[in-house]
Amino acid sequence: MVEQQTNSTTTPPQSTPPTTTTPSGATGAYALATDKKALKVKNLISTTREVDKHPLNSTTAVNNTTANATAKKSTSTTTPTITGQSIDVNESPLSKTETLNPLMNSTTPGSSDQIGQHLTNYVDETFMPWDTFKPQILQQYTTDPSNRIQVSFMDIGSSGKVKIPMNRLNKILEELELDKNEKEGENSQNDLIFDLETLHSELVKAWKVEERVRSLKIAIQTSKLLADVSLIKFYPSKFVIATEILDTFGNFVYDRIKKRLQSSKESKTHEILLKEQAKETCRNWFSKISSIRELLPRLYVEISILKCYEFISDDHNTEPKQVINRLINQIRGIGNPLVQNYIRAYLARRSFDLCPEYKVFIIQGLKDFVFSQKYFESVQKEQLLKQYQITLTEYLGLYSPSLEWLLQCLAHNGSAEILEEVLSIFRESKNALLLNHIISSFPPDYICNNSTMFSNFIKEADQISYPKYQLYCTFGINLVLGHPPKEQILSILNDVWKVVTNFENLKDYISVAEVFIEYVLTHCSNKEADIFLKDILRHIIPDKGYEQIQSHLQSIVLKILTHIQDFNILIGLSNFLPILDLFNGESQKQISRSTLEVLSQTSQITSDPIVVNTFLTYGKALHDSLNSLSYQDEVRQVSLLIIGCINKIDFQRDVEKQLNFYVDCRQAFNNFDSVKNRLVHCVLSLCQRTLGLVKGKHTTKSTAFIRACIAYCFITIPSIDDIFMKLNLYLTSAGIALQNHALSQADALLKALVTFIQEIPPILEFKQVKSTEEWTYQFMGNLISLLLVTPGHPENGPFYLIKALQKVLKDYPWERSSSAKSRIYLLIMSLCSTWAQKSLPYHIERVESNDTLFTEDPDFQSELNEFYNGLVKDVLADINVLKDEPDLSTQKKMILLCLDLINTLLSVGELNSKTCSLIFNLFNMSKKSIPSTSFSELNYLKSTLTYIGTLDSKLSKELYQKLQQV
């Protein structure tokens, strides 16, 4: 539409036929030529910069840019802006396998590479390395959730050094020296972290100065901390940090031996000697560790250097599998089940480095776990929960990381027999906690293929050790990830839902629903999804239950939106919109936004009243949620989103409905400039569409409609804050108004435009200070091109607008030493020249321009000449001012202005004696002022002279000779 319009309003000047000569009426002044050899002029001037600045030329250019801009807008809104919104943690693909331990890497790259290689042979990307576990654990298990756990020696994304208060440091060091284990009172979590920090730095220090015994002592000290469960909520995190230190120790020991083995490969005998030496070192380490009195430190330290067994694997009792079996049994001696299970996880972790294929021992470990859980439940539970003041669920949650890790090690590449064996442990124990982790760590497809069995398992599981709804959640996640057999999809759902739908606690219910909606969306049809939503609604409507579970609902809706991208289908789900109505506050904003995102990405264009209504409701909600304090960027994004949606709604031939829709939009999105900008453009293109429908000839009805449209623009534009946007819109609207024969409205628009010019700020301060001069100049070019065909005012005369413009320009606060005003005057001079022609180079269809209205009028001609003279004078005055400015850039501006003036005079004016002398003076002055180094100006001067030489009047010949002598 817009392009059509451009073509019809502006015809390129080149095609202008030369008009016939009319004798000039003016005497004793610069006169406008009525006859110009436009073609010739054009040829010559094309070597200069004039062409770009031709007022008629730039109209096309700018109109094209607006067209481009709108085109751009529509494309930019169709590109997807949504990124993955609700990806479950478990879903995220984790691919870090090569570097297992950043610390190891930093100490000795050589050996860790080998470990990495060794492991990559066994591990694929489904294995979640410990490094990814760590930050999650640290985040989740803390006594103080508001304070992030920061550990300087661990790569967990936190930066900044942790400072250890000196007195604290001394205390720890003393304790270390005295090697005693008594603690004074309760330690806070931060104290503990400080302790661990110190231990780590001391370990590194001690190792550096080759104090092996001290290093060992520090490792023992570290593991002793793990026996203490007093800050029970922090325990998993403590485990993470402490084992990091133990890993460091273990790797130190291992790497040193390894390095010494590698250090020389000179001779065979030497190698044997080195091997002996390495073995001896290992034996020493192990014998030293075996005499550690306390069980837990002894086990932890031995596990930390477990890898060293590979050096002495042919000794007595050192076969790795044998060692691991012994250790897993020894762990039974740890009384506290939590401590016990964590050291089990540590063994699994370290043994994974030594022989990843070996996993039978984990089954033994799990059996022990279940066994001690039973004992715990019957004997220790009550007292323990009371002592630490936590709920059972919380307490059992503490086991999660360790169990998860154990089961992952077990299930990864695990054979069916191994999985079966684990299941049999569950069958015997009915331990729900174990079941939860079985489900979460087994391959999703395994779960899917045996879904009925697992569903039954969940029903059977005990109620005590883990909440049932969480089991269903875990189960659901796996069902989503896997591929359940087609024929079972519905039966699984029905089976599960029979139980879930009867949950009494709404939160439990919605948590499961949140997971299973994804299952329905992934594996079932939209019909099932709708039924599912209905069930949700049935649960949450009573007693306004939905107010408590906004975040769950939000996640449900987001999941629906990511799965169903077509807005029409969404609307088709009869239970979807009712859910949308249940949001309030921040979540409403989020949901509105996501809904609109889907709408703006829908490929189909629609006029469905429900869609329109939905759009307006949620768009308005979104609009209202933002205010002047909102971030600029957010406003921008939301505006783009709304524009995208507006583009999707189209009533085809029903233009009136379309206009009404735009009216509603304006009302709804009153605060967004860019939306209003888009609306005005929409309405304008609506005008053009109407014009097309009536085939260029408006009827009474369509005329009224056009007036309504233009009135819409006229009202809307002033409410836009951005002055540049405003002016552009005025100009475009005026053009469209003219084209649709709404002359008085066009006049009003132009009048408003001229008034607003003075509001253009001379300087913009956005990030950097930028002058608006160029923009203003370009804009004036466009404006003047339009004024060319605008019929003069019936009462105020043809010069009403242009004179007003001149006045505005005169009063405008131009920057010092700016030549813009004069350059615009030059454009107006060109306008005058065109007006002086008998017929204008282009017209608007069915609009009478000044050539028809006034050209024959002698008053018009004389007034035109007078006006023209005034302009020349003004420009000369400006040149005078510029001349006195000494700095180089102003001088350059002055020169260009002089030469521009000469060319304009030559092309638009009649060459008389006065003009000649003026040209001569201007030429002289510019020639004097051009520095010899500025070639472009010199070229311009030269081609101007050559051009004068080509003119064939007498005066021009004289002038040419005179100029040549200069």
Place this chain on the structure above:
Amino acid sequence: MNNVLDIKLKKIDKVYQPGKIVTGYIVINSKEDFSHSGITVIVEGSVQLQLSSKSVGLFDAFYNSLKPIPLLHYNINISSGGKFQPGVTELPFEFLLEPLPNQQLYDTYHGVFVNIQYTIRCDVKKGILSKDLQKQLEFIVEVPTQDSDKKVGQPLNFLITPESLVNFKRISKSEVPSFKISGELKTAICNINDAFQGYISIDQTEAIIKSIELQLVRVETCGCAEGHAREVTEIQNIQIADGDVPRNLAVPLWMVFPRLFTCTTTAAKTFKIEFEVNLVVMLEDGHLITENFPIKLVRNK
């Protein structure tokens, strides 16, 4: 001048069996010319006995038996005098590990009242003007147990109940809470290179268990036919369970015999070295339940 003289053995672990040849070399590392007037290597092995303060003065006869018993003696003359170039000079030596007549070699053992040690000493005589140099190095002797003593150990079951207890301290038998602890030792005749193994299971207790420990003790006896002094001291204490372990769960017993501080169970004319293991169950209220297992250490090769 400390690093000028050193003794190095071919075997890094410095462990030798009787009948084997011990080879090594004297290392002289000097920046200048090194002149000397004789280098000798003296190899000695002996049993040293000591009396604890409580046994002192019991028998006169004791004092005879307390003299060190030489087991091994060599005097090797490496060089009678000369001069070495600056740098590292290695002078090899070797000897057969063989006891003196009418003696036998025992395991190296570092105890409290009995010590069995083998050393290599190197003396370098220098001129009148400078100080003589000396360096000493201990090497370890491991004697395989005679075949006749190598009986196959049988698993040994044990059961501890209030009824099985003797020797009550600070508590009367009737006050003892009821408990039943069972278990098994893999064997009481332990290979010194292997670990002390077995399992323990708390079948039933009323009291809460604080800790279960294995205490390794040495029993050293000095003396002769006229009389002897028997000393029992702890070598190490190893925890095998920490906290209230679940009932009926077999918790493994595992203890590695520390090197140097243990040797094969030895009985000679004037001294004896034996070992025992105490299984100690500590209760939360401070009471201990102890079971003693005499063990025999053997060395299988």
